[in-house]
Amino acid sequence: MQPVPARAGDPLDTIETPALCVDLDAFERNLDRMADATQGMRLRPHAKSHKCPDIARAQIARGAVGVCCQKTDEAAAFVAAGVRDVLVTNEVVAPRKIARLAALARDATIGVLVDSTDVVPVLSEAARAIGVTLDVYIEIDVGAHRCGVAPGAPAAGLARAVVAAPGLRFRGLQAYQGAAQHLRTPEERHAAIATAAEHARATRAAIVAAGIACDIVTGAGTGTYRLEQSSGAYDELQPGSYVFMDVDYGRNTLAADDVRFDQSLFVLSAVMSAPAPERVVVDAGLKAFSFDAGLPIVHGWPGLEYRKATDEHGILAVAGGASPPRLGEHVWLVPGHCDPTVNLYDWIVAFRGDTVEAVWPITARGALG
Amino acid sequence: MQPVPARAGDPLDTIETPALCVDLDAFERNLDRMADATQGMRLRPHAKSHKCPDIARAQIARGAVGVCCQKTDEAAAFVAAGVRDVLVTNEVVAPRKIARLAALARDATIGVLVDSTDVVPVLSEAARAIGVTLDVYIEIDVGAHRCGVAPGAPAAGLARAVVAAPGLRFRGLQAYQGAAQHLRTPEERHAAIATAAEHARATRAAIVAAGIACDIVTGAGTGTYRLEQSSGAYDELQPGSYVFMDVDYGRNTLAADDVRFDQSLFVLSAVMSAPAPERVVVDAGLKAFSFDAGLPIVHGWPGLEYRKATDEHGILAVAGGASPPRLGEHVWLVPGHCDPTVNLYDWIVAFRGDTVEAVWPITARGALG
Numbered sequence: 001m002q003p004v005p006a007r008a009g010d011p012l013d014t015i016e017t018p019a020l021c022v023d024l025d026a027f028e029r030n031l032d033r034m035a036d037a038t039q040g041m042r043l044r045p046h047a048k049s050h051k052c053p054d055i056a057r058a059q060i061a062r063g064a065v066g067v068c069c070q071k072t073d074e075a076a077a078f079v080a081a082g083v084r085d086v087l088v089t090n091e092v093v094a095p096r097k098i099a100r101l102a103a104l105a106r107d108a109t110i111g112v113l114v115d116s117t118d119v120v121p122v123l124s125e126a127a128r129a130i131g132v133t134l135d136v137y138i139e140i141d142v143g144a145h146r147c148g149v150a151p152g153a154p155a156a157g158l159a160r161a162v163v164a165a166p167g168l169r170f171r172g173l174q175a176y177q178g179a180a181q182h183l184r185t186p187e188e189r190h191a192a193i194a195t196a197a198e199h200a201r202a203t204r205a206a207i208v209a210a211g212i213a214c215d216i217v218t219g220a221g222t223g224t225y226r227l228e229q230s231s232g233a234y235d236e237l238q239p240g241s242y243v244f245m246d247v248d249y250g251r252n253t254l255a256a257d258d259v260r261f262d263q264s265l266f267v268l269s270a271v272m273s274a275p276a277p278e279r280v281v282v283d284a285g286l287k288a289f290s291f292d293a294g295l296p297i298v299h300g301w302p303g304l305e306y307r308k309a310t311d312e313h314g315i316l317a318v319a320g321g322a323s324p325p326r327l328g329e330h331v332w333l334v335p336g337h338c339d340p341t342v343n344l345y346d347w348i349v350a351f352r353g354d355t356v357e358a359v360w361p362i363t364a365r366g367a368l369g
Numbered sequence: 370m371q372p373v374p375a376r377a378g379d380p381l382d383t384i385e386t387p388a389l390c391v392d393l394d395a396f397e398r399n400l401d402r403m404a405d406a407t408q409g410m411r412l413r414p415h416a417k418s419h420k421c422p423d424i425a426r427a428q429i430a431r432g433a434v435g436v437c438c439q440k441t442d443e444a445a446a447f448v449a450a451g452v453r454d455v456l457v458t459n460e461v462v463a464p465r466k467i468a469r470l471a472a473l474a475r476d477a478t479i480g481v482l483v484d485s486t487d488v489v490p491v492l493s494e495a496a497r498a499i500g501v502t503l504d505v506y507i508e509i510d511v512g513a514h515r516c517g518v519a520p521g522a523p524a525a526g527l528a529r530a531v532v533a534a535p536g537l538r539f540r541g542l543q544a545y546q547g548a549a550q551h552l553r554t555p556e557e558r559h560a561a562i563a564t565a566a567e568h569a570r571a572t573r574a575a576i577v578a579a580g581i582a583c584d585i586v587t588g589a590g591t592g593t594y595r596l597e598q599s600s601g602a603y604d605e606l607q608p609g610s611y612v613f614m615d616v617d618y619g620r621n622t623l624a625a626d627d628v629r630f631d632q633s634l635f636v637l638s639a640v641m642s643a644p645a646p647e648r649v650v651v652d653a654g655l656k657a658f659s660f661d662a663g664l665p666i667v668h669g670w671p672g673l674e675y676r677k678a679t680d681e682h683g684i685l686a687v688a689g690g691a692s693p694p695r696l697g698e699h700v701w702l703v704p705g706h707c708d709p710t711v712n713l714y715d716w717i718v719a720f721r722g723d724t725v726e727a728v729w730p731i732t733a734r735g736a737l738g
Contacts, residue, residue, distance in 0.1 A: 001370065002442060011653050016465065018737045065393045068683045070651075073371060073476070079428035088394055090681065093697045096385065100461050115642055118696055125592045128638055147642035147650050178679055198490050273484055281516050282441075286709040288737055292663040292678070293518055309661070310547055311417055312439045312459065312737075313515055327487055328462045339680050340655040346735055365735075368387045368657055368681075 010356040013330065016320035017270040018284040020345040020362075021332075024352040025241060027266035028058075034242050035062040037259045041229055044068050044087060044218065046240030047341045050329070051364035052348060053081030055243060066109070068238050069364075071240035072097045074275075077364035079108045087111035089174060089238065091139065091147055097124055098369065101128040101174045102134060111135035113174050114148045115160045120168070127167030135171045136162045137218065140203050142196035144179040145269055156206040163212055172216035176238065177199040182248060183198045186255035192275075193224050222261070246338040248293035266299060267341070268349075270315060271325045280316050280324050282331050286308040290340035298357035299332040301325065302362075306333060370730075371715045379725040382699065386400060386639040387653040389714040390701075394722040395633035397427075403611050404431040404626045410598055412588065413437055413456060413647035415609030416706045420733035422450030424612060431511055435478070437607050438733075441466045446733035448477045453644075456480035456587070458543060460508065460516055464491055466738065472505060473493040480504035482543050484518045486530045489537070496536030497519035504585065505542045506532045509572050511565035513548040520568035525575040538682075541585035542576075544569040545607065548682065550592030551617060555624035562593050566600035591630070592621055614708040635668060636702045636710070637718075638683060642692050649685045649693050651700050654678040655672060658702075668701040670694065675702060 005019035015021070025075050035043065045059045047067040058079055066085025069075040071134050071263075075086045084107070090096055092114050105111045105127065114136055115121060127134045134228035140155050141148035149155050155173070162170040180192035207214040217238035222245075228234040241249055244265035254260065269284035275357045286309050296314070297306045303322020308315040317332070318324040324329055335341040341366055342348070350358040374388035384390070387512040404412065414428045416436040425447055435454025440442040444455045449579035453476070467488075469486055473479045474496065483489060483505055496503045509524050510517035518524050524542070531539040549561035567705050569586045576583040576661050587605035591614075597603040610618055613634035623629065638653035645738050655678050665683070667673045672691020685695040685700070694700055704710040711717070713733055719727040 002738065004621070005738065014737050016463065022658050066474075093641050094385065094639060115644060116696055141644060144649070146679065146684060147644055149644065198525060257662075270463060272462050274517065275484060275510060275516055278516075279514070284737075286659060286706075292655050292658075310515065315515060327485055343656050343734065345737075366713065368602050368714075369371065369374065369385050 004347055004359050005212065006349045006359055008356055008358055012351055012354050012356065013351055015268055015356065017268050018288045019039070019268045019349050020347065021266045021268050022262045023266070024350050024357055026085065026262035030261045030264060031058055031075045033259050033261065035240065038225065038237055039227065041218070042236035043236055044236050046089070046238050047078060048074065049240035050243060050342060051362045051367070052360050053078060053083065053363055054358070056083050065236070070367060071366035071367050072101045073108065073369040074364040075104055076100065077367055079104045081363060085109040085346060087137070089113060089176065091115055091119065093119055098122055098126045102130055102132055105134055106130070111137055111171060112164050113137050113139040114158065114162065115139045115147050117158055120161045120165050124167045124290040133167060136168045137174045137176040138162070138170050140199060142175045142177050142199045143192055144177050145199060151203040152206050153294060156210050159207045159214070160210060160283045162163050170212065171345065172218065172235070173200060173203055173217060175234070176219035176221070177215055177224065178221065179224035179225065182229060182252065183222040184251060185253050188257035189224050190227060193227035197228065198231035200233040202214070205261050222249060224233040224354060226258060233319050241338050246293070247297050247334055247336045252323050262333055265335060265338050267296065267335060269329065269331050269333055271327050271329050274324065278318050280318060282314040282316060283312065283337045284315045286311050288344065289335050290337050292340060293337035296333040296335050299334050301331060304331065331343055372715055373390065373416040375718045375725045375728055377725055381720055381723050381725065384635050384637055384718055384725065385616055386699065387657045387718065388637045388718050389711065390635045390637050390718045390720060391613065392633045392635065392724055393719050395631035399584055399611050399630045399698045400427055400431055400634060402628050402630060403608065406595065407598065407606055408464070411605035413605050413607055414612070415607050416447060418609035419449065419612060419711060420731045420736070421729050422447060422730040423727070423731055425452050426696050434605070440736050440737035440738060443472045443674065443733040444473055444479065445469065446736055448473045454478045454570070456506070458482060458545065460484055460488065462488055467491055467495045471499055472633065474501035474503055478504060479507055482506050482508040483510045483531065484516050484704050486527060489530045489534050490625065493534035493536045495520040502536060502538050504643050505541045506540050507531070508543040508594060509568060510563055511520050511544045511568045512548050513546050515547060520572040521575050524572045525579045528576045528581050529579060539581065541583050541587065541604070542569060542723070543574055543588060544586055544603070545588035545590070545709070546591065546593065550590040551621065553620060554622050559596055561592050562596035562600065565684055566597065566602035569602040591618060595627060613707040615662070616666050616703055616705045632703055634704060634707050636665065636704060638700050640696050640698050640700065647687050649687060650654060651685060652681065653702060654682045655680050657713065657715070658704050659706050661709060662706035663703055665702040670700060673700065
């Protein structure tokens with residue numbers, strides 16, 4: 001674990017760079033707006049975005065039923081931190097991982113996805129062996145073509161296997177359309193979620209027709225949660241990135257009635273070299289950002305553009321006439337993709353105005369297992 | 370820090386996924402080949418590639434004079450692990466970082482780059498304050514247009530300032546052409562390094578003409594080190610990636626007399642979903658690889674291709690007629706870019722044949738400061 005880049009009470013200009021920072025005013029507005037927007041639904045925010053128990057607690061304090069995680073070890077970090085309801089929105093297959101997952105159910109409600117009958121007896125045996133119950137959701141492929149069984153009859157068949165397995169409690173369906181989150185126009189997103197909702201509805205009907213209760217259809221992300229909500233097919237929403245936002249989400253065109261979330265996440269960098277009038281170099285490169293969704297952008301410095309990264313360097317172009325930052329000066333950058341960028345840091349510096357208010361550990365950083 | 374994914378003596382098929390793994394036979398061949406190829410030169414491998422003291426020790430045991438690091442906290446990790454000669458191949462500007470860097474010089478020979486006279490008094494004062502000497506190298510821009518002063522007279526002027534500063538020992542020039550490492554043809558790399566070497570030679574001459582000794586010209590990477598070596602302009606070589614290799618280095622066309630390094634670094638993944646004959650999904654996605662240089666490739670499984678990643682999923686296409694891996698089965702993947710991929714993991718599983726031989730901590734993982 002790396003040293004903390006700041007301490008509560010520090011002025012912003014003393015934060016050690018590069019540092020992952022969150023603007024608490026924007027962050028809290030985002031949490032409040034999502035809580036308001038999802039009134040009447042179960043909100044289970046995705047903790048893969050932040051990996052930070054302090055943030056999970058802030059979400060739960062505003063009414064979230066618990067969190068989603070993506071990996072067993074991520075779930076373990078949140079349960080250890082006191083979160084009492086975690087859904088792993090992923091298939092867990094390896095018997096040792098399943099055993100770890102089942103052990104978490106001693107202290108918390110733990111859900112997990114299945115999309116294959118092969119795993120059902122392994123989950124069942126792991127739960128029975130230690131006398132716990134695991135909640136199981138069947139993942140259906142609602143159009144993203146990643147994991148998931150086909151909607152309708154195949155899902156109903158799998159539900160039957162889960163219901164018959166001791167130690168497992170069939171809870172419902174995971175119907176997440178990941179590929180829809182970054183479709184750029186409201187029309188494209190609307191069409192994708194209309195299809196997803198239709199699959200979810202038909203699958204629930206098939207399961208109920210088989211005499212099995214299907215209580216919870218869960219899914220949705222920051223890009224589409226309003227559509228899942230208004231579809232009537234979903235009971236629970238899983239947005240994650242809304243707490244932070246990023247350059248890539250900023251590229252989505254919003255519909256008139258979409259809630260706007262503010263950019264709260266930044267990487268604070270500093271100029272380490274100012275070798276030419278048209279170029280400065282900051283200390284945040286390929287190890288300070290995930291570049292899968294493109295380059296970071298410079299925040300609040302007109303005429304300055306992040307052009308290229310190497311491992312530990314960010315090369316910024318200075319437009320003609322712009323006044324560049326001096327050697328050592330701070331430059332605020334907005335990550336291209338928040339989730340995998342957060343995963344590069346051990347700490348989030350939470351600030352309000354000009355002052356650091358807290359430094360939160362990113363407890364589940366690197367939790368791949 | 371995450372749990373270890375394996376223990377010494379474990380068979381490969383019990384490693385928990387995803388795991389960063391190194392094939393020790395290939396790794397040791399790479400270390401031996403580089404040691405052989407650079408006989409007569411100072412070899413100072415770049416530790417930013419591996420961030421792992423166990424690997425630094427293996428390099429030093431084969432004759433390396435020490436290591437390069439890219440950040441102050443990275444250097445701190447290697448000094449704490451017993452490495453006694455570290456060159457930070459980067460400008461360090463923030464006074465608090467400079468104070469930390471100077472403190473390392475109590476236990477090790479510490480070098481650092483400068484490309485601005487502004488930093489010279491800060492380095493000098495930090496060294497004097499605690500009674501140590503810092504080695505200083507002037508970084509010149511030899512064509513990569515990242516950091517560095519212009520070759521020739523500007524560098525000589527900066528050398529004068531360093532020589533005049535108490536607590537600092539002027540050692541020579543950093544003349545690294547980072548942009549040349551991945552030029553695809555030998556001819557392009559040859560032309561880029563010929564220019565770099567000419568700048569290095571002219572700058573050394575300008576400094577010597579000013580009455581200042583310029584003992585060490587250092588630079589080079591895995592893509593070009595033979596060219597710096599044969600140029601006669603360099604005294605010390607800094608390759609890093611050769612220990613591991615990656616998909617991107619694999620795209621370089623080698624010259625007839627280039628040494629071939631073997632792929633030793635892998636990410637071991639496992640199939641978490643096999644939802645369709647043409648698709649399997651593994652548990653290694655955007656948080657298991659850096660995608661800045663493109664997608665990982667599948668190792669040793671004809672007909673299987675890594676097509677797309679989301680945060681924790683890798684989607685693999687199965688060619689018609691190919692036999693796909695089963696649910697839970699391991700799939701070996703070669704990272705697109707080794708350095709920032711290694712930075713995502715806490716451990717490297719070192720194996721030989723079918724058996725884990727050691728699990729090394731990636732001590733400087735996340736050392737951005």
